Amino acid sequence: MGGRYLVTGGAGYVGSHIVKTLVERGDDVVVLDDLRQGHRAAVPPSAELVVAEIGDRRRLGEVFAAWRFDAVFHFAALSLVGESMRDPLRYCSENLSNSLAVADAAVKAGCLRFVLSSTAALFGFPKSIPIDETAEIAPVSAYGESKLMVERALAWADQVHGLRSAALRYFNAAGADPSGAIGEDHEPETHLIPLAIGAALGTRPPLTVFGTDYPTDDGTCIRDYVHVMDLADAHLRVLDRLEQGSCRFNIGNGTGYSVKQVIDSVERIGGRPVPHSFGPRRAGDPAVLVASSARLREETGWAPRFAALDDIVRTAWAWHAAHPKGFGDRG
Ligand SMILES: NC(=O)c1ccc[n+]([C@@H]2O[C@H](COP(=O)([O-])OP(=O)(O)OC[C@H]3O[C@@H](n4cnc5c(N)ncnc54)[C@H](O)[C@@H]3O)[C@@H](O)[C@H]2O)c1
Numbered sequence: 140m141g142g143r144y145l146v147t148g149g150a151g152y153v154g155s156h157i158v159k160t161l162v163e164r165g166d167d168v169v170v171l172d173d174l175r176q177g178h179r180a181a182v183p184p185s186a187e188l189v190v191a192e193i194g195d196r197r198r199l200g201e202v203f204a205a206w207r208f209d210a211v212f213h214f215a216a217l218s219l220v221g222e223s224m225r226d227p228l229r230y231c232s233e234n235l236s237n238s239l240a241v242a243d244a245a246v247k248a249g250c251l252r253f254v255l256s257s258t259a260a261l262f263g264f265p266k267s268i269p270i271d272e273t274a275e276i277a278p279v280s281a282y283g284e285s286k287l288m289v290e291r292a293l294a295w296a297d298q299v300h301g302l303r304s305a306a307l308r309y310f311n312a313a314g315a316d317p318s319g320a321i322g323e324d325h326e327p328e329t330h331l332i333p334l335a336i337g338a339a340l341g342t343r344p345p346l347t348v349f350g351t352d353y354p355t356d357d358g359t360c361i362r363d364y365v366h367v368m369d370l371a372d373a374h375l376r377v378l379d380r381l382e383q384g385s386c387r388f389n390i391g392n393g394t395g396y397s398v399k400q401v402i403d404s405v406e407r408i409g410g411r412p413v414p415h416s417f418g419p420r421r422a423g424d425p426a427v428l429v430a431s432s433a434r435l436r437e438e439t440g441w442a443p444r445f446a447a448l449d450d451i452v453r454t455a456w457a458w459h460a461a462h463p464k465g466f467g468d469r470g
């Protein structure tokens with residue numbers, strides 16, 4: 140028999156890929172999303188979509204009372220680094236209080252397994268690469284700080300209430316469901332791969348490369364791009380791992396690619412140029428972020444199916460080329 144799961148933010152980019160994976164293996168899924176960024180069409184018809192704000196404790200209580208969940212996957216959050224530096228108090232307060240509202244409702248309903256979307260932004264400007272779970276936690280954005288506060292609060296919920304949680308620090312989520320059914324559709328879009336593809340397709344303006352004077356081989360920033368379906372697989376494996384207690388994992392491919400290498404990949408896969416220019420650095424961008432996911436591999440047997448950048452970009456290109464207006468639900 141399948142499980143029954145609550146997915147907050149399940150109409151959004153990463154969440155919708157986990158929802159699809161869950162329903163395809165026969166689980167019952169309830170998505171809680173207010174659609175501020177998410178899309179109704181990203182939620183499969185066999186999942187139940189509750190359109191509500193996750194900070195609404197009364198509504199949360201009703202949802203937990205109506206279904207007995209085996210676990211919660213918590214994706215819904217404010218997640219733009221730049222915006223968090225213009226409005227840090229909102230990021231800290233909303234991300235913390237909303238997450239605690241979900242965790243509190245879970246504890247009250249006796250649902251004691253909780254998977255949190257955390258972030259590489261916890262590590263700020265890392266002292267060494269690759270970044271494993273023992274690396275110093277030192278966020279340099281209010282967004283990163285807000286996720287750290289949630290991780291810390293969840294540790295107390297474990298100690299006092301027995302709420303077992305997994306904090307999954309994703310590096311750069313990228314790519315799309317290979318079936319072509321769902322993909323990334325943010326507005327505003329801030330992520331490199333969809334912006335580069337949009338520039339090549341002519342659906343977005345030319346790309347600006349943020350900084351060419353980083354201490355890297357070609358002067359542009361290096362990131363660790365991890366496919367959303369590999370993230371989905373990690374979430375399922377971590378559910379089983381929670382039987383042994385709370386845990387935290389860094390999730391990436393372990394290989395870094397520069398902004399210029401991403402542009403090259405998009406040009407190779409798309410077969411057309413990515414119009415771009417070179418601009419100044421973006422504030423708060425570390426030169427290099429690459430994960431060590433050795434712990435995740437050892438403890439859960441996880442291994443990425445889409446380890447090569449071209450394979451990740453190919454699925455993203457297919458989605459954007461087939462859906463130039465994304466889900467097509469914006470006014
Ligand atoms: N995309 C990445 O590269 C990345 C990297 C690290 C961590 N993360 C984390 O993963 C999670 C998902 O990221 P994403 O890129 O899929 O974001 P997204 O914006 O596509 O998805 C978030 C979803 O949550 C919903 N939502 C937000 N606030 C809500 C609220 N208060 N009430 C109800 N629904 C709400 C949005 O409508 C959206 O559908 C976030 O927590 C983010 O911080 C993402």
Ligand SMILES: O=c1ccn([C@@H]2O[C@H](COP(=O)(O)OP(=O)(O)O[C@H]3O[C@H](CO)[C@H](O)[C@H](O)[C@H]3O)[C@@H](O)[C@H]2O)c(=O)[nH]1
Pocket residue numbers: 218220258259260261309310311312329330331332334346347348349350360361362398421424428
């Ligand atoms: O128009 C653009 C957009 C991005 N970049 C560069 O491309 C790289 C990747 O940028 P993204 O915005 O795609 O991703 P980030 O690495 O900034 O952000 C990711 O990692 C963060 C943690 O560091 C957060 O978790 C965030 O949610 C997640 O998307 C960076 O070097 C950035 O400077 C450009 O050159 N031009």
